[in-house]
Amino acid sequence: VTAYAIAGLVALNVLLLVVGASILYALRGWATWGELVCFSGVAYLLGVSATNVAWIFELVLGIAFGLATIIGTAAALVFVAFLVGYRAGHRLPRPRVPRGLPGLSLVSAVFATMTVVYLEAAFRAARLAGLYEFDAWAFWVPKAKAIYYFGGFDEQFFRELINQAYPPLVPVLEAAAFQFMGSPDVVTVHLQFWFLLVGFIVAVVGLLSGRVAPIFVWPSLLLMLVAPHVGGHFSQPTADFLLDELFAVAALLIALWLIDRQDWQLLAAGLLLVAVMLTKREGYAFAASAIVAALVVTTRDRRSAWPKLITVGLVAAAATVPWRILLAVRHLGGGGPEAGGTGLFSNLDRAWPSFRLALSTLFDYHLWLIVTPLAVVAIVAAFAAGARTLPLYTTLVYVFAVITFTYSTWAFPSLGISKEPALNPIVRLTGEVVLLTPALVPLLLARAWRKAPYVADDA
């Protein structure tokens, strides 16, 4: 039964990859098949975003969610994307037998070996993981089961659950996984989150390879992977890690757009940001932080940059409106803060402890090792080397993240000032910065290292 379920999950993720590859074809095409392999991680995450956003639209409209809907939607996305790509002048390269293996440095090989072994061990752990995380069994997975059994957002069932208004991307993805596994297998579903982690790693490596020396890419990636909280929680069927993975790649694409100004990077980031906002409520704050940071660092060429950034941000936010309308129609709370707005002033005594909690969690060695200090060092080094755009963009994204973390405790007086997961979700929230680090730090370190051969000059 487990082998059948795993095979089903593999099929689902191949489907997501195919959809994502077609979207990549629409956005930029690829000159060689090797280039597609290089961008396969980004393609996969684009596929996850596009299909899930489309499925959410369909569920909001009341279209029954089953295998036919899942596959039919994916097929439609592939067809439309290839049509758009073809009209844009992109052509598939001729298949050619490669003359030899692509180059792989010894540094890349050593760290890739460790990463592969880590992922294999993570696969074993995820394959038999139990549904123990409170949020997972209390509402994320029950929502997915409801979609699987009832074929939609069952009004009564969703109303009875806690956190009804949480964005639905993860339950929809889990429900699709259940369909492909043939049953609501709450153990094997953990593997879906393993696939997402692999997609994230391949996306970061693919986007940075050829641009940043491997010595800057792999160590920070491996450092993030071996952080205690990552290893112990990435496969939980909740929304936190998917949110961070999608956002980190979106923020990296925006950073690359700041350097290259290739429109496909911004469009891809926009699609990922839609998924970010439909994954968790704080996704709105994360998406806004990346867009605002990019706006700030492009002040000098605002006439060309701002319209694009603002359009991407607004369109991405608009894509979440159907879900918000459904919440309004069903009179479900939007899930706002307990003490937002003026409520913050009546809880002023929580401001400093909330800020201190956010910072101490980010720098907690027992949770995240030295990932955050590494990011700080990389930012300082890049500034010291004379770069401005990238380090300022990264600094702003990180500062906005700390503000978001502080607000998340300050505006919810029922949360304790504590890292205890049962009292405060601050540890899960800070994963944003930790997963951003392997995406942005290699660019900063490469910029700081003046003799780096692949440095993109953003000064």
Add this chain to the structure above:
Amino acid sequence: VNRRIVPWALVLAAAIGYPVGELSAGAPHFPARSDCVDIAKKDGEIEAVFGRFDRRADAEARLRVALGRGFKGSEIASDGCGRLKVFVQGIRTLAVGRELAREARGVGLHVTLEYAAP
């Protein structure tokens, strides 16, 4: 040897070697109901279990038998694996447990001595 092959060979060797090494010790074991039975081998928090049952009615029938034959501390509780166990708890030593098991056999009841669930 082509220099390009060496780094790829390193990755491939690890990718194949690690799972092969792990699987050589056997396939991963998924916890089964039998894993809920932890037979006592030395002193500790021991329970004398008169049986496990899927249906509450069957468990209650066994409880009545145990109580009727003199095991006054008998009770029913979930065993954590989806079944109900009829048992006596609070046995501190294996010697006391074996004495209880001998008495049970004397009145036609089978008992297993197990460690209490943590």
